[in-house]
Amino acid sequence: MRPYLPFTRPSIDEETIAAVAEVLRSGWITTGPQARAFEARLSEYFGGRPVRALASGTGALELALELVGVGPGDEVITTPLSWVATANTIVRTGGRPVFVDVDPATRNIDLAQIERAITPRTRAIVPVDLAGLPVDRDRLNDIAARLRLRVIEDAAQSMGATWRGRRIGSFGDLVAVSFHANKNMTTAEGGCLVVNDDAEARLVETLRLQGVVRSPDGEQEVERAGAKLNLTDVAAAIGLGQLARFEEFTARRRVLARRYFERFDRSLGCGLPPEDFSNTNWHMFQILLPLEQMSIGRGDTIRLLHDAGIGSGVHYPAMHLFKLYRAMGYGPGQFPHAERVGASILTLPLFPAMAEDDVDRVCTAVRDILRAHPR
Numbered sequence: 001m002r003p004y005l006p007f008t009r010p011s012i013d014e015e016t017i018a019a020v021a022e023v024l025r026s027g028w029i030t031t032g033p034q035a036r037a038f039e040a041r042l043s044e045y046f047g048g049r050p051v052r053a054l055a056s057g058t059g060a061l062e063l064a065l066e067l068v069g070v071g072p073g074d075e076v077i078t079t080p081l082s083w084v085a086t087a088n089t090i091v092r093t094g095g096r097p098v099f100v101d102v103d104p105a106t107r108n109i110d111l112a113q114i115e116r117a118i119t120p121r122t123r124a125i126v127p128v129d130l131a132g133l134p135v136d137r138d139r140l141n142d143i144a145a146r147l148r149l150r151v152i153e154d155a156a157q158s159m160g161a162t163w164r165g166r167r168i169g170s171f172g173d174l175v176a177v178s179f180h181a182n183k184n185m186t187t188a189e190g191g192c193l194v195v196n197d198d199a200e201a202r203l204v205e206t207l208r209l210q211g212v213v214r215s216p217d218g219e220q221e222v223e224r225a226g227a228k229l230n231l232t233d234v235a236a237a238i239g240l241g242q243l244a245r246f247e248e249f250t251a252r253r254r255v256l257a258r259r260y261f262e263r264f265d266r267s268l269g270c271g272l273p274p275e276d277f278s279n280t281n282w283h284m285f286q287i288l289l290p291l292e293q294m295s296i297g298r299g300d301t302i303r304l305l306h307d308a309g310i311g312s313g314v315h316y317p318a319m320h321l322f323k324l325y326r327a328m329g330y331g332p333g334q335f336p337h338a339e340r341v342g343a344s345i346l347t348l349p350l351f352p353a354m355a356e357d358d359v360d361r362v363c364t365a366v367r368d369i370l371r372a373h374p375r
């Protein structure tokens with residue numbers, strides 16, 4: 001039997017491992033020269049915009065919300081179909097996530113429905129590029145400018161994606177990126193926030209480390225309680241190694257995604273992702289199971305794939321159906337597209353080190369399982 005194929009796996013090369021070992025031997029393992037070098041490289045990557053490295057993508061969202069001034073009583077518009085960090089960070093400010101249903105074609109927030117959700121308490125929009133397929137930035141930024149709302153792009157999944165040839169993160173307002181182990185580039189855990197100017201960058205520096213401000217003569221002052229979200233040099237060394245190969249990773253993901261479109265049996269009735277090869281970074285390849293035509297559920301399908309040596313995952317159940325959000329007044333039936341996608345979505349393996357015939361193996365396994373379990 002072939003080795004188990006996980007749904008994702010980071011590609012860490014020997015050079016990166018050696019660079020990490022060097023940091024560990026250096027005597028300085030937390031935030032220092034590696035983190036500063038990583039930030040400089042990230043800034044270059046994002047078209048020269050100021051970037052600050054952080055301990056997680058969640059932390060980047062938290063600090064972005066703080067920069068925007070979201071607090072108790074404020075509302076923030078977002079999608080119900082994301083990793084729960086997107087909405088949880090809003091809840092933790094004391095604000096309220098205001099969900100807007102997704103467009104079933106893109107599985108991203110339906111921009112046409114945003115205006116209806118705006119109230120005098122709306123402070124910001126947090127769009128998510130699910131699976132690395134970008135939300136339409138022209139329409140998004142138009143809406144935000146017209147309604148005078150800040151945008152915090154949850155680009156946790158979309159580093160490497162583009163919009164009209166420009167890199168996501170290289171334009172726009174605040175952009176939060178994640179370097180979690182499962183993302184297209186990783187620092188094990190980590191993230192960064194792309195900001196508009198040096199003043200915002202300095203504020204992020206302060207807020208990521210207890211709110212301490214140092215004067216030129218080294219004296220410390222604290223005016224607000226900051227968080228603890230700095231990135232270590234150990235993590236930054238991984239990030240530098242990843243950045244050096246990032247274009248290659250993205251190109252490889254595209255090749256594998258194309259292979260899925262070539263090999264996937266379209267007669268099975270599964271929903272395939274938009275066949276977009278200009279913008280998306282192919283963070284994930286996600287199908288919608290035709291559950292109404294199947295005698296087994298998604299959980300059984302995942303188990304059968306696992307038995308066939310193939311990992312798969314659910315990214316994500318619709319967030320508004322979690323207890324936390326039901327307690328805030330949300331419930332079933334409110335966002336039918338997000339609910340249908342969230343109930344049937346399945347992430348198939350896609351990562352740079354996969355072989356083309358791994359894709360074929362996944363397509364065959366999905367076909368065999370679905371054919372063996374018709375309703």
Ligand SMILES: *Cc1c(COP(=O)(O)O)cnc(C)c1O
Pocket residue numbers: 056057058059082083085086128154156157178179180189190191
């Ligand atoms: C991964 C992810 C986050 C959180 O990033 P962490 O680095 O895990 O904190 C937030 N939003 C989305 C859409 C994500 O995929």
